[in-house]
Amino acid sequence: MNNNSSGGKAIRGLDVLILGFAFFATYFGAGNLIFPPQLGLNSGSDFLSGLAGLTLSGIFLPIFTLIVIGLNGDVHSITGRVGKNTYNVLLAALMLVCTFVSIPRTCATAIQLGIQGNLPSAPFIPLVIAYFVISFFFVADQNNVMDRMGKYLTPLLALILVIVAFAGIFNPLGTPVAPAVDHPFVNAFLGGYNTGDVLVSFIMAAVFISSIYGKGYTTVxxxxxxxxxxxxxxFILLLIIYGSLLYMGACVSGDYPQTIGRAELLVAIIQRVGTWVMIPMGIAVVLACLT
Structure with a gap:
């Protein structure tokens, strides 16, 4: 990539990949593994409409929000137009949710679904301690947290998920049946929005922008x-993975009831893809939770 007009540092493709992978991992948590199959199950044969709705609210809006914040310099330049304390109130509310809901949930999911799903006798409390020790290693240095995620956690996570994605696409698990909802697009749009990833952009924008500056790209x-x-x-990584998971859910829409639990549906899909997927997907769940 060429220098920009201000004569700054040339943009390196490797930097873009590392940071792009880290951005993807920040949006893609363990919960994001389990809701696309459910939306596919709802959408059935109209899975393309479901994918369009999910893409708009679950991929485009969060990334677009991040880019808009970046183009304006920081979150304050946007929230300040609402009120001078808007940013503080919003961030405090989000931090409370993360501290008391999201963080404990990701730890429990990583252990119960990712580890104990393959090793039922694995001890819970020692694994909790190990989980947070590993988490601390990645976040202790604020200036390098995105770099560490993009270099170490995300490539393996993305590789596992892409392999599973192609396995599900090129070897369909079944034939989609008629949609179980009246408006698959609206259903998937609301499902994607409810992940809360738009709010992730508000929380993480400063870290993302700081990481870019840390790579030496200091001009606007x-x-x-x-x-x-x-x-x-x-966007590309999320589209591939969300799309494949949603399609796999649509392919089994005639085999499972709409009332099936999200985690139960994901496990059923993984088992149908092949038992060889169980351990890699367990690793993927742990990595998704860590990010």
Whole structure:
């Protein structure tokens, strides 16, 4: 990639990939593994409408929000137009939810679904301690947290999920039946929005922008270009993985009731893909939770 017009540092493709992978991992948590199959189950043969709705609310809106924040410099430049304390109130509310809901849930999911799903006798409390020790290693250095995620956690996570995705696409698990909902697009749009990933952009925007500066892209033009390039990388990865999971859910829409639990449906799909997937998917769940 060429230098920008201000004569700054040339944008390196490797930097874009590392940060783009980290952006993807930040949006893709363990919960994001289990809701696309459910939306596919609801959408059935109209899975393309479901995918369009999910893509708009679950992929485009969060990344677009991040880019808009980046182009404006920071979150304050947007929330300040609502009120001078808007940012503090919003961030405090989000931090309370993360501290008392999201963080404990990701730990429990990583252990119960990712580890004990393959090793039922694995001890819970020692694994909790190990989980947070590993988490601390990645977040202790604020300046390198995104870099560490993009270099170590995300490539393996993305590789596992892409392999499973292609396995589900090229070897369909069944034939989709008629949709179980009247409007698959609206149903998937609301399902994608309810993941709360738009709010992730508000929480993480400062970290994302700081990571770009940390790579040496210090001019406004460079920052904006890198932000957009990373958004494209993240968009492509999310589209491939969300789309494949939703399609696999649609393929089994005639085999499972609409009342089946999300985690139960994911496990059933994994088992139908092949028992060889169980351990890699367990690893993917742990990695998704850590990110």
């Amino acid at each position: 033009g460079q920052r904006n270009k890198v932000l957009i390039y990373c958004g494209i990388v993240s």
